[in-house]
Each structure stands twice: as C-alpha cells, then as structure tokens.
Amino acid sequence: MSAVAAVVVHPADTVAVVVASVGGRAGQTLADGTALRENVPLGHKVALRDLAEGDPIVRYGEVIGRAAAAIPRGAWISEALVRMPPAPDLAAMPRTRRPPPPMEPLPGQTFEGFRNPDGSVGVKNVLAISISVQCVAGVAAHVVERVKRELLPRFPHVDDVVALDHAYGCGVAIDAPDAQVPIRTLRNLARNPNFGGETLILGLGCEKLLPERLKDGDATADIVRLQDDAFDGFEAMVQGVIAAALPRLERLNARRRETCPVSDLVVGVQCGGSDALSGLTANPAVGFAADLIVRAGGSVMFSEVTEVRDAIHLLVERAASDEVAEALIREMAWYDAYLARGGADRSANTTPGNKSGGLANIVEKALGSVVKSGSAPIVDVLAPGERIRTKGMIFAATPASDFICGTQQLASGIALQVFTTGRGTPYGLAAAPVVKVATNSTLATRWRDLVDLDAGRIATGEASLAEVGWELYRLILDVASGRKTVAADRLGLHNGLALFNPGPVT
Numbered sequence: 001m002s003a004v005a006a007v008v009v010h011p012a013d014t015v016a017v018v019v020a021s022v023g024g025r026a027g028q029t030l031a032d033g034t035a036l037r038e039n040v041p042l043g044h045k046v047a048l049r050d051l052a053e054g055d056p057i058v059r060y061g062e063v064i065g066r067a068a069a070a071i072p073r074g075a076w077i078s079e080a081l082v083r084m085p086p087a088p089d090l091a092a093m094p095r096t097r098r099p100p101p102p103m104e105p106l107p108g109q110t111f112e113g114f115r116n117p118d119g120s121v122g123v124k125n126v127l128a129i130s131i132s133v134q135c136v137a138g139v140a141a142h143v144v145e146r147v148k149r150e151l152l153p154r155f156p157h158v159d160d161v162v163a164l165d166h167a168y169g170c171g172v173a174i175d176a177p178d179a180q181v182p183i184r185t186l187r188n189l190a191r192n193p194n195f196g197g198e199t200l201i202l203g204l205g206c207e208k209l210l211p212e213r214l215k216d217g218d219a220t221a222d223i224v225r226l227q228d229d230a231f232d233g234f235e236a237m238v239q240g241v242i243a244a245a246l247p248r249l250e251r252l253n254a255r256r257r258e259t260c261p262v263s264d265l266v267v268g269v270q271c272g273g274s275d276a277l278s279g280l281t282a283n284p285a286v287g288f289a290a291d292l293i294v295r296a297g298g299s300v301m302f303s304e305v306t307e308v309r310d311a312i313h314l315l316v317e318r319a320a321s322d323e324v325a326e327a328l329i330r331e332m333a334w335y336d337a338y339l340a341r342g343g344a345d346r347s348a349n350t351t352p353g354n355k356s357g358g359l360a361n362i363v364e365k366a367l368g369s370v371v372k373s374g375s376a377p378i379v380d381v382l383a384p385g386e387r388i389r390t391k392g393m394i395f396a397a398t399p400a401s402d403f404i405c406g407t408q409q410l411a412s413g414i415a416l417q418v419f420t421t422g423r424g425t426p427y428g429l430a431a432a433p434v435v436k437v438a439t440n441s442t443l444a445t446r447w448r449d450l451v452d453l454d455a456g457r458i459a460t461g462e463a464s465l466a467e468v469g470w471e472l473y474r475l476i477l478d479v480a481s482g483r484k485t486v487a488a489d490r491l492g493l494h495n496g497l498a499l500f501n502p503g504p505v506t
C-alpha cells in the first residue's frame with residue numbers, strides 16, 4: 001500500500017499534515033513509516049513522534065502549541081490536544097533585523113493599465129460616487145442604477161459606476177482620536193487608482209463628517225449636497241448628481257489602457273476561510289508571486305493584524321529599517337490594546353471552519369498566513385487607511401475580517417487583490433478585481449466557476465510551487481491588463497464596503 005500523502009514543512013517539525021484528498025485511514029503509513037493510529041481528515045496533523053504532555057508541537061519550524069495530553073506517534077492531533085502558547089511579548093522582543101538580501105531584479109515586466117493624473121495606475125476605469133454619510137446612500141444607489149441604465153451605454157470605455165457605501169459620517173464621535181481611521185480611510189478610498197481621480201462626492205448638508213474633509217485638498221472635486229435649496233424634490237436631486245457625473249464620465253471615457261511597468265502596480269493579498277492547506281499551497285504560491293512583483297519593482301500589501309501577530313518576530317527580522325521594525329511592533333501593540341478594550345484577544349480570530357479545516361489555533365493560522373508576504377524585505381508599514389508611499393513589500397495594518405481588510409486595502413491604494421481560500425468564500429469587490437486562489441483541489445473542483453486558480457495541485461503533486469506561483473503572477477498581469485476577467489466580476493459577486501471604525505458611536 002502506498003504512503004498517505006502528507007507534508008512536513010520544516011525539518012524540526014513534530015507533525016505532518018495529511019494532504020490526501022480523502023484523508024488518511026487508520027493503519028495506513030506516512031512516507032517516514034509513521035503508522036496512523038486513527039483516521040485523520042484532510043488538512044489535519046499527525047504526530048511524527050511520541051509527545052508527552054507539555055511537549056512542544058512544532059510546525060513550520062515554530063512552536064504552535066503544547067501537547068495538552070500525551071500524544072503517541074501516528075495519532076491525530078485534534079484542536080483539543082493543542083494548548084495555545086502566549087503571543088510573542090512585544091516589549092521584550094529583540095529588534096534584531098536580518099533583512100533578506102536584495103532580490104534579483106525582474107526587468108521588462110509590463111501590464112496595460114490606466115495612468116492617472118497623480119501618477120498611480122488603475123486596472124479598471126470606474127466612476128466612483130463617494131458619500132460623506134450613510135443618510136444619502138439610498139440616493140447614491142438610485143443614481144448608480146440610473147447611470148448604469150441610462151448613461152453607461154453612451155460611455156463604452158467606462159467599466160462601471162460604484163457608490164462607496166459605508167455606515168460612517170454621523171452619529172459618531174467625530175473628534176475622538178480613533179475617528180481619524182475611518183475618516184482617512186474614506187478620503188483615501190476616493191483616491192483609489194481604479195477611480196481615475198474623478199470621484200464625485202455626495203453629501204447631505206447637516207452631517208458631522210463635512211464632505212470637504214473627503215476632498216483632500218482637491219479644489220476641483222465637486223460636492224453635491226442633497227439639502228441644497230436648489231433641489232426641489234427627489235428628481236431634481238437625482239438630476240443634480242447626474243449633472244455632476246456627466247463631465248466625469250466624459251473624461252473617463254476618453255481614457256485608454258497604456259503599457260505601464262509592473263513597478264506601477266499595487267496588489268493586495270489576503271486570505272479568508274483558511275484551512276490547514278492554506279499555509280502549504282495557496283499562501284506560499286501567493287508569496288512566490290509577490291516576490292516576482294517586488295522583483296519587477298512593483299508593490300504588494302499584506303495585512304490582517306491578528307493573523308500576523310503570532311509571527312511578528314519573523315516579520316521584524318525582515319524589516320528594511322529600524323523604523324519599519326518599530327512600526328510593525330507599534331501596529332501590533334495598538335491592536336492588542338484595541339482587542340483588550342473589547343475584552344478579547346487574538347485567539348478570537350479563528351473560526352469554527354478554520355478548526356474543522358485543521359487549524360488548531362491562531363498561532364498555526366498566522367504562521368501559514370504570513371507566507372503570503374513572500375521573502376522580500378518589508379519596506380514600509382501603513383496604519384489603517386493610510387495611503388501607499390513606498391514601492392515594495394508593505395504591511396498595511398487592517399483587521400483580518402475579509403470585507404474590512406478589502407475596504408482598508410482599497411483605501412491604501414491597491415488596484416487588484418489576491419484572495420486565498422480553503423473553505424471557500426464567494427468574496428469579491430466592485431472597485432477592484434479579486435483573484436481567488438483555492439488551497440485545495442476539492443474546493444477548486446466543486447467551485448470551478450467561483451475560483452480563479454487551483455493551488456491544491458501543489459499538494460497533489462500535479463504542479464510545483466514555482467509553477468503555480470508563476471501561473472498566478474501571469475494571471476495577475478492578465479487581469480490587471482483587462483485580458484482576463486475574474487470569477488467574482490464575471491458573476492457580479494461584490495461585497496459591500498466595510499470601514500474599520502475603532503472609534504465611539506454616539
């Protein structure tokens with residue numbers, strides 16, 4: 001009988017992860033001779049040696065927990081058998097940096113994008129309507145429908161019209177220190193490269209968040225206020241917004257894609273619905289593609305604070321400067337305090353789906369999550385909602401929540417997002433294409449019309465990590481150039497925006 005397919009990532013690991021799609025059965029053996037003492041589901045861990053209670057359980061060469069009881073070799077290490085270690089102590093953490101050597105450049109890489117007046121480059125040509133307060137969201141949605149139906153056919157080079165819907169703007173403590181997060185997020189969302197510098201601002205008139213605060217010094221940006229005396233009834237209001245939209249549609253429609261270097265591309269990465277294969281297949285493939293983008297001079301953002309918190313010592317080592325190392329620790333400390341205020345900690349991150357998929361705790365999830373960032377030096381850290389200011393590998397601090405991370409990365413300036421999933425989620429964004437990568441072939445087969453790339457082939461041995469990494473890189477450039485359409489856009493599956501608001505609501 002052939003050995004059960006299982007993966008050991010690091011020579012120090014005391015566990016293997018079963019990657020056979022049907023799982024492992026009692027009596028079957030692994031390649032090293034370990035005999036399974038019981039059935040082990042796909043993505044779950046098997047002890048490679050006898051572990052006494054309290055012994056470290058090592059995966060990725062890192063301690064993911066301690067044995068909660070004696071675990072014999074060949075046993076399934078279920079979540080209940082893993083005692084979670086404390087998070088790395090930020091105050092006591094050594095600030096020693098060991099940034100990787102500069103990577104070999106990848107010259108001559110290009111894509112076809114929309115160059116913007118501010119120098120950024122979009123991958124879509126979208127008219128955005130930003131709103132200063134949720135009160136006007138219904139009118140914004142109505143206008144979007146009308147523009148799509150009545151006007152877009154006249155502007156064939158405009159891809160879409162979207163309202164930047166959100167729950168902020170009034171009924172909030174607008175001057176509280178943490179209010180700067182949602183406010184700068186909204187301001188920078190309007191500047192996303194896919195909006196061509198033509199975002200229209202729709203306000204009400206009595207809200208706390210003055211629409212002027214979303215203009216960011218752009219004196220030419222129109223603001224339409226619904227309480228304006230000139231609007232005599234609903235239709236007048238709608239026509240007022242449409243009148244402001246028309247010249248924007250004209251200008252956007254005149255734009256064409258042009259050949260741009262990959263150094264102008266900003267790609268965000270995140271994961272959602274993770275399983276134990278995430279850290280073995282899809283996330284390393286994303287890390288491989290991220291390295292290629294950085295080598296080509298481009299920028300990649302990774303995020304999700306609670307999913308990097310337990311691997312922060314590995315990221316601090318990769319910081320390109322002392323300032324970046326301190327900024328990484330600062331963002332972790334801020335989030336620790338934020339969670340503590342809510343009576344939670346980073347262990348609140350893992351979901352029931354993560355656990356049944358084989359992830360015992362947040363430590364194991366984090367170690368598998370940070371590999372999305374590849375191996376490049378980390379050159380900058382953005383606080384939530386801050387806009388990109390450096391090219392290269394960047395940590396943009398956001399919650400791990402899929403929809404909030406997506407919204408915050410859009411504000412930070414991504415033109416496209418790569419999203420890995422093991423359990424499966426139909427996630428998508430209206431403002432930017434989302435390339436979805438499945439961690440396992442079972443999902444990729446079942447959701448063949450919802451997923452863009454199957455990284456599960458790495459586990460089955462059908463393709464190497466490098467092959468899938470290159471494939472993903474080429475897919476990113478095809479999507480960025482408008483040559484390919486991602487599943488979420490083809491099906492029109494788009495999640496709402498969800499701002500990160502750590503501030504008080506009144």
Ligand code: CA
Nearest residue numbers: 271272400402
């Ligand atoms: Ca996520």
